[in-house]
Each structure stands twice: as structure tokens, then as C-alpha cells.
Amino acid sequence: MLESLAEKIQGALRKLGSKGRLTEADVKAALREVRLALLEADVNFKVVKGFIERVREAAVGEEVLGSLTPAQQVIKVVRDELTRLLGGGASRLTFSPQPPTVFMLVGLQGAGKTTTAAKLANLLAKQGRRPLLVAADIYRPAAIKQLEVLGTKLGVPVFSQGESYPVVLARLATEKAKREGLDPVIIDTAGRLHIDDEMMAELERIKNQVPPQETLLVVDAMTGQDAVNAASAFHERLGLTGVVMTKLDGDARGGAALSVREVTGVPIKFVGTGEGMDGLEVFHPDRLAARILGMGDVLSLIEKAQSSLNEETARKLEQKLRREEFTLEDFRTQLQEVRKMGPLDQILGHLPGWGQMKKMPGMQVDEKELVKVDAIISSMTAEERLRPDIVDASRRRRIARGSGTTVQDVNRLLKQFNDTKKLLKQLGRAGKKGGKVSLPLGPFGI
């Protein structure tokens, strides 16, 4: 895992901090770190060059150099510039005034078009629309079948006609959608190389046949320097309206997004994470900027927490904490609330510095541990959950048997619970003294 870019900049400037004001040379040294980090994040080298120029101009201004915290100011300049490059605010799908709206997905082989098509259908269906998926990849073996299986799982109709020519298929699909009131139509096309003239011409013909409202380029977040070549070739021939960046749930920095956005000027509309059908999110430039900087993504985490955590539960929990009545039952509720937010490593990945923390011993998160904890608590009687002190050796053996765990597991849980309780007590006291306990946020509060 890469060292965080924000840390690198701070490191480069920290040495100079004690000397007082920064000079242009100091900024230059810091910007060399920025340059290397962006290259390691797979931002195209030409894009990096322009980027560094603009940051240098902004960073040698009076405001930054004269600031008391120049390192943070430089980071802020970098982050702002990254956000600007990525397109400012979030950009949404547009719909045609005359239904059905057609969305066409295009891209290189293996970018994730079929999965994205299904995820998009799922997202739109959840918003109350009635999408139609069109299996227009007649070249890759079993691609049609793949989309059909996904469609069945989601309860979304899939239009396919064996190996009919994709252009004909697209037209028939829109006609069907019009007849049956299905909207939007999502066309999954075959993966192709941007230099394959014949295959690119096929996309042009589909585009002319059923003018799509949106032509979305699906780009793998792990793509390297070549991302710009592919993206500009697709853009020149098809006039893209948006980009979907996939596989962002891995440890790729996703610098390709920056390059693609810069060379095409087309907004990134969605990011794909995970293989589950819910893994498609609206793209937020500021958050990816933070990710490229290695500053984590606290906003996404807060949003996830807000949509998953039951406010009532949270309030009750807080009261209990204050009254120091926290029991194992509450402990379990809390765990369940956290787990509702998604796979644990995904949640933690949003935290600043998690990349570093993950490497420390004892910090690896195991989803299975949580399942165990849940099972152990479920095997306790109501009284045991309220008063863990009464759990003696014999009860421990019974609980272990009942939950399919070992006595050691039960012991560990009870110890963890006691530690948590102690910690909460301390936090509670701190809270009463008026000192607000808050999450440690990014260097400038985000």
C-alpha cells in the first residue's frame, strides 16, 4: 500500500517548518512528492505535468507561503485542484423527455460492463423505474447468459435474441420497451479495443439507430497510463456523456479517473464497488480526490452511517452509555447496526489512514469474528446478557457448545465487552466535562 500523499507532502514540508516561512524551493520539493504520488496512482503523466504547474502557481502565492500552517495549505491547494479536475460536484444521469430513455454502456474487454449494466438496472428499479436490459454482447461466449442470470436475480427483464446483429437488437429492444412501457433501456455492448475499427463502427451504428440519451464509458479503476488513449478514442467516435469507474473496492488509487476526466471533459457519473448488485454509487469528485491523496473518505462513511443507523437506537444507546447501563444485549445491537453498513473492511476503508493502520498487527478485521460474537451472545440467557458477571465456568461451557465456539472464544468476548465498557465509561466522563468526543477527521476537518 502506498504511503498517503497527504503524509508525504507534510513530511516534505515538515523539515522546513521550524525554519519559519516556506520558500519556492521548499514548495518545489513538496511538489516532486506530489508528482511521484500521482504517477503511482496512475494519473497520466501529461495530466500530472499540467496539474503540477497549476498547483505550483497557486501554492507560491502569498497566502500559502505566509500561512502558519503552510504544509496544510499546500495539501489544501492540491486537494482543491484534484477536486476541480475531477469535475467539481456530482453529475447525474439525464432522461429523455420522450421515453424510453436509452443508456448505452461501452468499454474495453473486462472493464465490467455487464456487471455495471445489471447494477444500474437495479439502482433505477429501486427508484421506481422499469428498466429493460439489452444483451448486445454477442461475441463473448455466455455473455448473454450472464446478463440473463443477473436480470432474473433482480427481477429485471432482459432482451436478447441469440446472436442477432447488435444494431438490429438495439432497435428491436427499444421498440419492445415503447410497447410495454419499459424505461429506461440499458444496452450492454461487447468489450472492444478502441483501435478495432470495425467494432467501433458497430457502436456508431447502434448509436445512430437508437440515439442513446447517455453513452457511458465503463473504465476499470486499475487502468494505467493507457486509459487516456482508450477514453479519447471512444469519445471521438461516440461522443461520450459520462464515465463509470469500476472496481474501486480494491486498493487501486483510481488515478485513471483523473486522466479520463481531463482528456475527455466528460463527467464521471458512477463508481462501482463490489460484486453485489448494490455496489453502484453516485460519483463525488471531492471524495475520490481525498482517496487519491490517501486521506480517506469520511463523508461517504458518515452518509453510510446515516442511512443505516437507526436514529432511535442510537439515542437509546447514548442514554445507556451515560447511565453506564451498557449490556451485552446493547453490544450486540451496536454490532448489528455497524454490520448493516456493509462489509467491515469496506467501511473501514473510508477512514483516513486506514491503509496504514491495516498493516499493524491485530488490526486485520475478520468478518467471521463478528458472526461468532453474534452467535455467542445469542446463546446466552436474557439474564446472562444483562449481568455478564454471573457467567461462570459451567455457563461458559454451555454457551460455547450452544454457539458452536470454544470456551476461549466466550472468554475473549467477555473480556472485550468489559474493556469496551471501561472505555465507554471514560468517554462518558470526558463527555460530561464538556469536552466533545468526536471522530478524528482529516488534517483540515473536512
Place this chain on the structure above:
Amino acid sequence: MAGFWARLSAGLAKTRNTITERLQEIVPLEGKVREETLEDLEAILIAADVGVGATEELLEGVRSERVGSVADLKEALARRLREILREGYAPLAESVEPPLVILVVGVNGAGKTTSIAKLAARYRKAGKRVVLAACDTFRAAAAEQLEVWARRSGAELVRHQEGSDPAAVAHDALQAALARRADVLIVDTAGRLQAKKNLMAELGKIYRVLNRVRPDLPQETLLVLDATTGQNALSQARLFKETVPLTGVILAKLDGTAKGGIAVAVQRELSLPVKLVGVGEGQDDLEDFEPDTFVSALLGEEG
């Protein structure tokens, strides 16, 4: 090898042109190599996805040689690239005791199934009996995809239902390969991002199942890397290698404009040699990797 040369140089034409053009642009033919020149060269290598670490090492080496002209610079660079790529290079194992078992792993969409199809076709053409194990029981219709390829090349397929334990499929397929006295068993696995702990553990299990039947199996565990991949390929290689003992890399999709420079970075940092390259969509478009040819094409030295 003529086919390989033609296809690879066509695939790498873009790289070659870029590097040669850029070099000529920054260094007049008889001109001296200056510090700025090396800095620009750094950008060029990075643009080929060679990676910051490998690039700096290469430049350090070239600098220490105090080369004077562009021609010398290119020669020094080519020599160093060849050295990196040759280290530990070995062609695909020729099985001593059949079956030759090849486990194929990689992230989603890297090109595993297509590479396997090509590999199967190659062995079938050589008159070998080939069994394919459809261990991607996760992705919708993955087994069907492999089945189509198996039919085309005349390989035999062992598959279970979607959602079943991939290690069990691997086990059954190996038993089938042994019973049928197959020459080659190729194991297809589900695409997985290297940061996903559980999925990586599942992969470890597939490996162990094969290994338990006979300790020399699998003889090859190949990581499929998409040639368009950037620096994340290093993380892929590192984490997959921690899970299963990789023996080499298949560099897929080298027929685009991607430069495949990650091959250099991966070899340098993880001593993981590229064994095969995918250069097209046809069944025959899989070739043995040749470090010398690759470097020549990369730096634009004809033949």
C-alpha cells in the same frame, strides 16, 4: 516465431513510436544527454507503466554509465530492461509426470477465461488431452463461458453448479484428469480483487486441494495481468503471491495501445517472470513471452 514478432510489434508499435519519437524530440541525435533528458526519459518510462521504482532504478543505472549519445542511451536502457526481464525467466513447464496442472488466477476482468481457452487450444493442437476445471462458481454464467471454449477446442470440462465450492470442483477435476490420464489440467478460478481477504483464502484452499493430491501439483500457478493495468498490478502480484506460490504471469490484452510496462515492474519487484502474452481474440493469439523481442519492440529496434 514470425507470427509472434509480427503481432507483438504491431501491438507495441504505439509504444515504440512514442518512445523513439520522444527520445528524438528531447535529445538531438548527436546531442549530449543532460540531466533534463533523463528527467524526460523518466516520464516516458512511466508513461509505459514501467512504474516509478523500476524507472528510477533504470535511470540510476544509465546515469552511472555516463552515456553520451541517444544511441548509447537506448542501448544501455535496452540492456538493463533485458537484464530485468531475463532474470528467473523460464518457459512454461513441460510436465515430467502428467498431468501438467496449471492454476490460473487474477482479478476480475483480467482475461483469465480467454487466456485459458487459448492455452487449451494450444495443447489440443499439440495432440494433448486437456481437462478444464470451471472453478469460477461465483460469476453468473462463468462455467457456460468456459464450456463454449472447451467445445471449440475439444477439451473436456468439469463443472459443478453455480455457487458450489470451487475447491470441490478443483478436486473432482483433478481426479477426472488422473483417471482419464489427461496430459493437461487447466484450472479456471473466479476473478477476485487482491484486497478481499475471504476470496483470497478461498483461492488458497483451491491450491491446497490440488497440492494435497500430489505434492508437485500444480506445476504452474499463473497470474493473469491485464496489460492496460497500471501500478495496481504490483499490489495484485504481491498479494496473490502471498496467497499461492505464483510461477509466472500471463500478460493479456497486449494487442491494444497499452504498453505492458508493468511486466518490467512486476519482474523487478517480485521476480515474477512473464511466461505468455495474449495478443488478440483468436484462439491462437497466445504466445510464449520472449524478453529480448519484448524489449526490442518496446524501444523500437527492428528485428
